[in-house]
Amino acid sequence: MSINNDAVLGENDRQVVSYFTPKHTLPQISCHNCGQPMESNGLSLCNECIALTVDVTKDLVKTGSIVFCKNCGRVQVPPNGWMYAERETRELMSVCLRKLKLSDSQAKLVDARFIWTEPHSRRTKIKVTVQGEAAEYNNLIIQQSYEAEFHEHTNQCPDCAKSYTANTWQASVQIRQRVDHKKTFLYLEQLILKNRAHKDTMSIEESREGIDFFYGSKTDAVRMLDFLSTVVPMKYKRSEQFISEDTHTGSKSYKFTYSVEIAPICREDLVVLPKQVAKQHGNMPLLVLCYKVSKSLYFIDPNTLQKTIIPASDYWKRPFNSIANSRKLTEYIVMDIELTGQTEGKFALADITVMRASDLGVSDTTFYLRTHLGAILHDGDSVMGYDLTSANYNDDLWDQLKPEEIPDIILVKKVYPDKPKKSKRRLMRMAKEYNAEADIKQATPGYSQDYEEFLAELEQDEELNEELHFDPEEAENDLAIDVSQLDLDEEDDE
Template sequence: MDFVLQPPVHRVLCADCGDVIEPNSANLCVNCLRNSVDITEGIPKQSSVSYCRNCERYLAPPATWSVVQLESRELLAICLKKLKGLNRVRLIDAGFIWTEPHSKRLRVKLTIQKEVFTSTILQQIFEVEYIIQYGQCPDCSKLAAKNTWKALVQVRQKVSHKRTFLYLEQLILKHGADKDTISIKEVKDGLDFYFSQRSHAIKMVDFLSAVVPIRQKISEQLLSADTHSNTANFKFTYSVEIIPICRDDLICLTPKQARGFSSISPLTLCSRVGNSLHLIDPSTLSVAEVASPVYWRNPFESLATVSDLVEFTILDIELSGTAKGKWLLADAQVAPASAFRSGGVTNDIDMDDIGGTDAIYHTRTHLGAILHPGDSALGYFISRSNFNSDAFDELDPGRIPDIILVKKKYQRRKRRGRPRNWKLKSIAKEAEEIEEGTKGSGRGAIGRRGGLDQARVEADYELFLQELEEDPELRGAVNLYKVSNKDAKAPGTEHEEKGKVAFAMDVEPTSTPAGADEESEAGEDDGDFPEIKMEELLDEFEGLGITDGDTAGE
């Protein structure tokens, strides 16, 4: 076997300490080289990062505010971008050194390399301390100034109740349409949404047009202009008006309008409100869909609303076999419910006017699938009502039904000791200023501004909750949450601590809503009362930016 002799390694002495080392261009050992040359020179050992406490975002150079977690890769990247002189060395490793979360300090350990002499690379580990400086991001500054919004969306509906906005509020929460708002103000007949960017306002208008029938107008206001650079600063206002037709309203169309809507009967009911109006003729099951542009070309108003409903008792019902969707046509014999109560009067209708206690009326209804003899139903008493409408006066009196049934009335369950097992969320809203220097928040302020007293607002909310219980289709469009143990009320205490109204916010109710059933405590529970199953309810998670103050209790 042949052995290859290795050339001898020449060694020299270190010029400073005299240790034997391999020769290099500096003739210095590693320790002496590190003492004589500092490769971290020019890199600051202390720096700062900006943090907004309102939105919990960090400032990333040059001017981007980002939400990052402590000791995350994103926060480490922000810290390294803030460090000057790091481009002159080679970064090998970087990581956080643990500190107390409340210390307002971030410690980062860096490992860098640099060629100090020819073919001589030196590696060094050092620490940089970052001080967290509190400040305000531009968005939070605009919110604090309260006068620097860029775009405003004004949503209005000219009706006497708040049920539309209660439903719209739940749709906004479910789809997160309020995430870009800097403020939401509650005003008469609607809501105002303030945005820092015009694109966010346009997105909100697009969302509203997809869920409710609306029309919009756009206006702009010039704030400042620069003639030299040909630039200008504007404020934009989007005025959105919702069609003043609500579910279960009685509609009377003109003959020309009825022919344009698939020759439907002029006297119809509004069965559903989405991005268009859905009308149904309860005597023939004919349906028509009215798009928002079609409505605003020739608008019409409601002949009667749910506040004009009268309770009737179903004496007999005979199915005709004609069905369309969930509707089933039937012939019904009904009588006013007040005829079976001693001294009872419904909606100020005198017993002498309806023909005494033996008055029986025949009508056709679309509710044959859910009505049975002995049930109670709500409907419009047309023959005993006085309508101020030219379209109604043009109708043939012989073809006008005496009664139009709208929906079944369920015997409300006893709420004493058995509250609802579900609740709704609410968005945070500011109340409109009532007097100079005074701000009103809560249902009392709403009552003064909108001409509605506290009982009326509570009645609207209670009616909205009942509609959610009775209609699975309406319930499927919103999010219902389980009542946690801390929100559940002990039996017998619902009169001491009542749930808040979602739309009306903070004021505790002092009386039973006007729309509640007076016989709920005395009557028996209805066997087919609609139940909300537990699988339809969502678990509640804290810290998701949704206010948790409005329950659906009594």
């Protein structure tokens, strides 16, 4: 007689049957070479020992050569390309890895980094990490690293070769400003160097009137015009000259010249605004001071702190000139100063009493006026300003001013006691074919003075120094490269 378990057990007392599936694991053995415990792989060798006996990099290219242009510093990219690739940069790493032809092998690139070498050694070394299969060990994946060395050679790129041949440029940009000093061009030159806006030039010539850039294509010249329009108030005119015509194809060759004119208004210039311009910009006083120049012109009234910005497009509709520049400044001594409490950005309005530095011990003549420099001036400070007590400028707009609209003095900038006479910092130059340091000094009166004043402004003006600060030699000694972002498509060498 059989017993029904379901009948004996109650409905709530039924047992749950669980099933166990055993997991199959590889046996643990010792490597017969080093003795370290390992999972059995049918070879009796651990991965470390296999990596010591197998070289997956034996068929890879480990040496090569890199060609740099001795003039512009660009590196040759086969077959006929040239690109800017400074040392220990992503671009140079891309060129080196193409030379190794890893795509032609079975190895997979994992990592790459530069190894520091002496610059004079003319060697570039990189550490490359790859993965490959060990065919004699059941195609086990092995990861190994090796060093690749490249010998550096110099040559001349086609663009630099053209620069030494007459009548090879196709477009030029001629930059001019009708002022009697070079401070604007010194400022502009540093901006161009910082942004590498001159990298596509075939030649650069500097003269008393300005700077000329020569290009091998019209596109490069237009790119420079776009950059200039973002940093200075400018306008330009284009002209073209017919060079030759191919009678077989009907194609014609032209040379294009872009004449760029920069607004003749500079930082610290004294300006009389036309009445229509002053009215359109918030009824500004006519006699104002220019405190900043970029793609627009920035003006301030020292008596009220009223400011306005005139875009380059508005300026060239009704152009005007400055009546005095920083070469006509007079030094004053602050006798007493009292803040009014009114501020506008970094400017603070103050009532101030000053006297000419030349009158110390000679005369007790003082002047009481208002200034926008209240935030930085104190008793005993030296300050530069325009002396308008007996000024008579040959300008129609100046003649239209009423006597009550002309103050005795307009203060411009503070003279710091620790101002260096000759700064040890030297500006970088970009002219390739013109001896600017020698010839410009002889051709332009006051060039040395402008140069030293501009250096002093960089030392004292934190905003200007930060705007122009750059270090062209800044680089890491051991730079790791994310190889996943590099373009390693192979190109056949010629």
